[in-house]
Amino acid sequence: MATTDPTPVSTALSGFVLVLIQFDVCEEIRLDQLQHAANARTLRQPSTKQAAPSYVRYERPPVLERLDALTLESGERLEGAIKYFDYGVVSVAYQLPFAGNWDDLIRLSSRWVWDVDFASRIEPIIRRSLERSSAAFIKPYDRWLSEDYFIFHVRDAAGSPTADQLIQEHGHRIAQVVRGDRLTLAEGECREVLQSQISYYANDLAVIGWNAAFVYDSAAGAETAIQLLEYANSQLLEFRYYDELLTGVLDEVYDLLGQKRGRFARWRLARRARDLQRVLLDIGELTEHADNAIKFLSDMFAARLYRLAAAKVGVPDYKDLVARKLKTAENLHQDMTEQFNESRAFFLEVVVVLILLIELYYAFKGKGV
Template identity: 25%
Template sequence: MFIETADIVFLRLYDVADEIRLDRLSSNLFSGRLPFRQGLVRVDNQSIDLVRPPAAVELGPQSWVVGGEHLDVSLSARFFDFGVISLGATATLGNLDLEQFADRAIQMGMGPDLDRLFETELRTLMDSVSESLVDRRETPFFSEEYTLYVVRRTAEPVTKSDLKDLPALIRLIFGEKKPLSRQQAHLALENAFSYTENDLIILNYNNAFIVEEGDYADLRLLLEYANVQLLEARYYDDLLNRRLEKLFKDLGETRWGLTSVFSGKMSRIARTAMQLILETELMTDHLTSAVRVTEDVYYAQIYNRALQLFRTKAWLLRMDEKLRAMRETVELLNQEFTSRRAEILEWIIILLIAVEVVKIFL
């Protein structure tokens, strides 16, 4: 397989704030470049609907040094209202056979150079849009990385049936320098999709191989969205863990007694727990409702398979289980609180009666 033209799109996604106010982004922040809402172009809105499309801006060409090699890239940024910034660096290669392309692509993605360059761009960008960031995060950020290998033109057509005879492609997908087994090729083919004889996409956890002569912006956006949802699910899960840890620590340090029952401390802990449950449910609903899939067509299949590969639903399920356990804890806490308060009130009443009886005899 001889590749005449191909793009390698390196993506880095960072959770930088609770929210990004997209309405506050203007061309003044990007050297006159106007940000625009990046929606789906080729995808039928009846099958997939982006409820809150990101704001996108082209940041222009850059010359990076990666692994000692000068690399000309086109840099772009997308801002998602979840509080996520996605940076993309696109490098164009050509006139390589598949073996050479795989070797070079794998080498370019190795080492710390790319991460360092992206983080430098991120810091500059965050300073530029600081007024748009609501509750800006402190470093280190939660992040995800993803790579698109997009073959634009080949000397001969590439079809899904050809994949088993392209070992270099399989090792590229898995990021390995050595040839892989037929079993790994079979696993890769389970995540291959093709709509016509002239296009192809193979999904993996941290990359995708795409054959597309036309515009692949929709595929990139859908895969970015899937990565954003994974990133936010990870962040919310970590946030829930930290808040639960603090909540149970406060609960463990509280002793049941007259002071704790009537000071309102236990009721405050219960209210904090219920507030945490509500906030988490609102966050997850905001996340899962960002993309509406109504029909099982080509692009919807790709998006759903990406979520499956990323195990996003497993992260959300873990959060649901923690929230369910927390509801049960709050219910038990309220029952214990009510029982202890009733018991203390009974003893107070008994004590008051005893005092009155003593007064009578005195």
């Protein structure tokens, strides 16, 4: 990557800045009931880069509902919408039109990423919104996990540069936008940020970071990246929830095993083992449901973009954590079952011995008579 002198430039940019705030609100959302209870519609299938029928298919397309505009202290007025995924995630997207130069975009990125607490502002709005359709939310959670993500979508840049030209001339500024940093980053840090870039045509570009992304594309072209970034973050949220749930379950099992003393006390492990097995089945079903919510059939660019986005936001890391904890839980379940079976076998042996002793007693007693 080559960089230029980081002095301010007046290159004109225009587009939108989006903030995605997602909440894990329940175990499942009944989308059909939700549509009847709210002024919502089913989202159409995601678009693709190619001028061809959609090859990215939701198993159950999310439901979309418009939200009232949100006004920040700065006077910025954001238009919003809420999207409901059937696996219990509510995704809120607010966007603000943008026009200015690179320095303006960098300042806006830094302020939005670090200075504005969107989640705390929006959660009360979403809770009120969900109250009117509560029957559609299965096993709602009292405490919501949340994730936020920022997308800086540039639709037009002066001179209509190609992706290569944009990286060559403004790579360090793109890195600042993705990092949300007002100061010029070191060369190595810029290279690290720009390694996560992807393009389909010569005139489109996406640079994806762990909490923000820079997208240079038309409105239609950027739709694929925006929806897949949203989906990747919803997956992260789900696997974070499963990780916390499994941590709590394993802690309870470890405490239980630590308290057990004696062979007959193991009988109480049977009920706990059944409870643990039920939790494992539930989590396995839910993770498969969330993991397969969207299918990439033959759109290889969408699949590559999703893998890149998922890797940057941390989906594989949490997925591996969940897989390891599931394996540990399965081993514990097997151990608890074996301990119970040993206790049952010992008990049966004792019963058999007692029966033999009783029979012998009456047999000898009868002979004595």
